[in-house]
Amino acid sequence: MSRKLTRGAAGAAAVTALALTLAACAGAPAAETSAEEGSETGAYPLTIPSALGDAVIESAPTRVATWGWGATDAVLALGVVPVAIPSDDYSGGDDRMAPWVADGLEELGGEAPAILDNSTYELSVEELLATDPDVLLAPYSGLTQDEFDAVTEAGVPVVAYPDGPWTTPWRDVVTIVGEALGKEDEAEQVLEDLDAMVAEAAAAHPEFAESTIAVPTESAGTYYLYLASDPRVEILEDLGFQTPASVADLDTGESTFYTTVSPENLDRIDADVILTFAETQDALDAFLGSDAGKLIPAVQSGAVASLVGAEDVSALSPTPLTLPWGLDALVEKLATATAVAQG
Incomplete structure (x- = not known):
């Protein structure tokens, strides 16, 4: 499996597809640095509501900044080079930029974006405003009300x-970004192509639909369980897996996307x-071999799919760029674990 960024499976406007399930690739379009060029569906001014307040966008943005997870990838997939993006301090390496993002920027060309710490x-409003953005896209983020108000x-x-x-579901991130950039049709095509990629993988493994799956991890003696x-977890369900009722039963309500589990409850x-x-x-x-880890029934049976390394772990979160980059490897590991579970 190649891990080179490619173009195509994300559609005519989609910028990149890094080597995972996206095998069919088309030629890359010319680089775009503005959302205004080629905009077909945007009608400005437009208002996009959010939990923190409305965004009133008067005209097609030409200087786009992103924050949180997924927005950068969606912007690149729609052929736009952002002026500012958040640092990736987990899988980004020395340049603090995920490899799929770096390849997408290289493919589009244009001026490299500023890296926001x-x-x-925590968003540095001063650092952001220094890049002179027309809009800040943060549909999947931990942006605070104070940060929202200061930038607005x-x-x-x-x-x-x-x-x-x-x-925010990962598909909604793409849709929201497409709306803000006036590229709703292109965003819809990106999603159609990604959904087709995932559906093809699911169809090739009907055994996934007969299995339940959970996503537990361990860090510094704390055990985490990711919620639906x-x-x-969304992408696993898209592949056909079911989330067992035990995941919701263990949810303590401490977070929107995970819960912690005490060692004695891992079973x-x-x-x-x-x-x-x-x-x-x-x-x-160490996790799988620990007394606590061995309490998990699937660990006892050996029905474990695992990802190791910052890049692969980070790519597990689906975006228009990470899905093409990591899906094949993920599906292969899941197929092996499911075969063990089904005997």
Whole structure:
């Protein structure tokens, strides 16, 4: 499997497709640095509501800034080079930029965006405004009301999350970004092509639909379980897996996308298969080999799919760029674990 960024599966306007399930690739269009060029469906001015307030966008943005997860990838997939993007301090390497984002920017060309410090998940309004953006796109983020108000009061419309922080479904991120950029038709095509990619993988593995799956991880002695609202669980359900009732039963309400589980309750994660991940193989082995980890029924049976390394772990969260980059490898691991679960 190649891990080179390609073009095509995300549609005519989609900029990149890094090597995962996207095998059929078309030629790349000319680089775009403005959302205004080639806009077919945008009608300005437009208002996009959010949980933090309305974004009133007077005209097609030409200087687009992004914040949170997924917005950068959606902007690139729609052929636009942003002026500012959040740093990726997990999988970004020395340049603090995810490899699929770096390849997408290289393919489109244009001036490299400013990297906004995301190490504390707090937006520096001053740093953002220094890039002179027309709009800030943050539909899947932890943006605060104070941050939203400060940027809006500076004259920059902010497209935040519709309901709550870190809860926007990944497809909605693409749709919202497409609306803000006046590229609704292109965004719809991006999603159609990505859905076709996932559907093809699901059709090739009908056994997934007969299995339940859960996503537990461990960090510094704390055990996390991802909920059905998390995009990583969403993509597993898109592939056919079912989330068992035990996941909701264990939810303490402490977060919108995960819950913590006490060690003595790990045996209640009643799933045929688990998907887990860690930065290093040693960390993964320590979790799966621990007394606590062995309480999970799927660990006992060996029905475990795992991802190791910052890039692969980060790519598990679906976007128009990460899906083509990581889906094939993920499906292969899931197929192996499901075969173990089904005997």
